[in-house]
Amino acid sequence: MPFASVTHLNLVAFKSFRDEVLPLDDLTLLIGRNSAGKSNALDGLEVLARLAEGEDLIDALDGRRRELGPVRGGSEGCAPHGMDSFTLGCRVKSGDEVLKYTVQIEVRPDIRIIAESLHGWGVAVASGARSYGPIFETRRAGAPGTGIEAEIHNGKQGPNPLLRFRDSRLLLTQIPLVVSSSNRAERSVHAAVTTVQSVLRGVFHFDPIPHLMREFVKGRDVELRRTGENLSPALRNLQASDPEAFAHIEQLVRLIADDGVREISFVNSDLGDVMLALQESRGADEGAAERTPAREMSDGLLRFIGIATALLSPRNGLDIDAEVASPASLSESRSANGILIVLEELENGLHPSQAHRVLELVRESSKTAGTSVLITTHSPALLDAAEGSLNENIIVCHRDPETGHSRLTPITELPGYAVALAEGSLGTAVTTGKLTSAVTHEPDYAEFQRLLGLS
Structure with a gap:
């Protein structure tokens, strides 16, 4: 069965973006200078993910009841400067069919939904065939506190029925609770x-x-959380559930640590808590070994082990809850649901010489059925390691010199791409600013053409 996945993030009017699209492949690299807008793009994805959990808008965005707190800037920070609302959306591919989702959220004077829609497959007609069109669309929002009406497709001739919903949380999360599943159209x-x-x-x-990974953690806390604070029991669980993946992480740690690492082990407390440790050889005596617990490991090594565990864990090893479909909807679904792992500044704490190893790990994970990976990086070494077949998956985030808005451009579409690569490596081209500066200047392709024998 194919996996449903997010293929595009639509940043219609969000923070520094206006009408921009971030394409998402099995593996996507997002690069750009500081303050170009990379984190704003990731914030857009985070906002949609939080809202999809069904919380009230103020709880999801302002962190009133969330362990991780508000999204960066809170709800009001999501609206572009000078605007009282923000608009986000995404495109989801499910088998051969596509869904396009959009939501507009007002943040001042009240935080509420003012428009929301879903278009695409799933519109059943009497013959049982599928057609394309609106699945649900809201009407124009009324006064705050009055809710919002939406037209829900029912597969019949004439107007679709109007239902009223709360405007304090996504209709996407309310519809399964309100609309029955008594016929094909509703299913x-x-x-x-x-x-x-x-x-x-x-x-x-x-x-x-x-620093959160350095303490004892309850042994039963095995679903890896977003901060990695429960890395120790999550990794021990991976050792039991997937010995091959655990052995792979162990091998990578040996290559990266340069300290004679023999194996990954675990320290147990009397209360059943667990802490990650390394068994290391010291000196010329290969029989002598020392144990280094997590509280003594470097930040870079702990971060790498955490990333490796996230990438190699199956979906039930991560702290996510993507299975929300009812039995009725599952019977109509043509795809299982994929996951998207987002890693910001992948190279932090790693020596440049290890870039190819961490990138290869990311590549392997992105080839796993149902798993996509989105990473941001500033590392020239990582970009050089990605050079070649991955170039089409590299998106450059940059500022429009006239409007100041953030733009998203595939690296292969930048006007300076050919000449920059003709002069050196991809990492060098990015760090020297050749690619981003070439966005606004017509490049000279003479050298590139000469190398190809075209002039």
Whole structure:
């Protein structure tokens, strides 16, 4: 069975973006200078993921009841400067069919939904065939506190029925609770809505914090959380559930640590808590070994082990809850739901010489069925390691010199791409600013053409 996945993030009006699209492949690299807008793009994905969990807008965006706190800048920070609302959306591919979802959220004077829609497959007609069109669309929002009406597709001739919903949380999460599943059209609506909701809930933004990984953690806490604080039991669980993946991490640690690492082990407390440790050889005596617990490991090594664990864990090894579809909607669904792992500044704490290893690990994970990976990086070494077949998956985030808005451009479409690579490596071209500066200047292709024998 194919996996449903997010293929595009639509940043219609969000923070520094206006009408920009971030394409998402099995593996996507997002690069750009500081303050270009990379984090804003990731924030857009995080906002959709949080809202898809069904919380009230203020709880999801302002962190009133969230362990991880508000999204960066809170709800008001999501709206572009001078605007009182923001608009986000995504495109989800499920088998051969596509769903397009959009939501507009007002942040001042009240935080509420003012427009929301889902278009695409799942619109069943009497013959049982599928057609394309709106699955649900809201009417114009009324006064704050009055809710919002939406037209729900029912597969019949004439106007679709209007239902009223709360405007304090996504209709995407309310419709399965309100619309019955008594006929094919309603089941198709359920399938479409729950597919989008599940895929968004499958976004796993992993931001490992090394100092949180250095303590004993309850042995039963095995689903890896977004901060990596429970890395020790999560990795021990991976050792039991997937010995091959665990052995792979162990081998990578030996290559990266340069300290005679023999194996990864675990220290147990009397209360059943667990802490990651390394068994290391010391000196010329290969029989002598020392144990280095997590509290003595470097930030870079802990961060790498956390990233490797996130990438090689199966979906039930991560702290996500993407399975929200009802049995009725599952019967209409043509795809299982994939996950998207987001890793910011992948190279942090790693020596440049290890770039190819960490990138190869990311490549392997992105080839796993149902798993996509989105990473940001500033590392020239990582870009050089990606050079070649991955170039088409590299997106450059840059500022429009006239408007100041953030733009997203595939690196292969930048006007300076050919000449920059003719003069050196991809990493060098990015660090010297040749690619981003070439966005606004017509490049000279003479050298590139000469190398190809065209002049």
